[in-house]
Amino acid sequence: MLITGCSSAGSTIQSENAFVSGNGVALFLEEKDRKSAPTISGPTLNAGEITLESNRVTVINVWASWCSPCRAEAPLLQDLSVKYPNVNFVGILTRDNLSAAKSFVDNFKITYSSLIDDEILLKFKSSLSANAIPTTLILDKNNRVAVRFSGAITTVGFEKYLNQVLCEM
Secondary structure (H helix, E strand, C coil): CHHHCCCCCCCCCCCCCCCCCCCCEEEECCHHHCCECCCCEEEECCCCEEECCCCCCEEEEEECCCCHHHHHHHHHHHHHHHHCCCCEEEEEECCCCHHHHHHHHHHHCCCCCEECCHHHHHHHHHCCCCCCCCEEEEECCCCEEEEEEECCCCHHHHHHHHHHHHCCC
16 A cells, blocks of 8 residues: 555654655546445544444545645645535544644644544555545445545535535435
């Protein structure tokens, strides 16, 4: 997996020069081409546990506190999570330490949960997996990966695809 191969030995905080950054390109899959995502469940940054509701569109953002594009898109994702209350939003923290991640969430006033078990990412290998930091996935109401953004999202591009997935019967 591309996002795990750049760490230095024994380090949990990564340099911004040591990760694969996407260019914000979105890949949309037609319904017939989608594969099931794994169950999204596990421990969260705020010491709780979550299992995402099924039968709802879900947005998953893979992030790290040391990632500049993640910092740039964090306010946008928070605003979108408020604008779309009928959509599950969840983060997956990767290659980071909990203290730095908690500071990131506090600083950006993120209200949706973030899972701290990045091994969940490995479970996406049979569908459309994260290939950069950040990566944002949109799952349809049938828990299939419909869209992958590799790199930071933009409001226009994100809402275009989110609304398309929300309108599917």
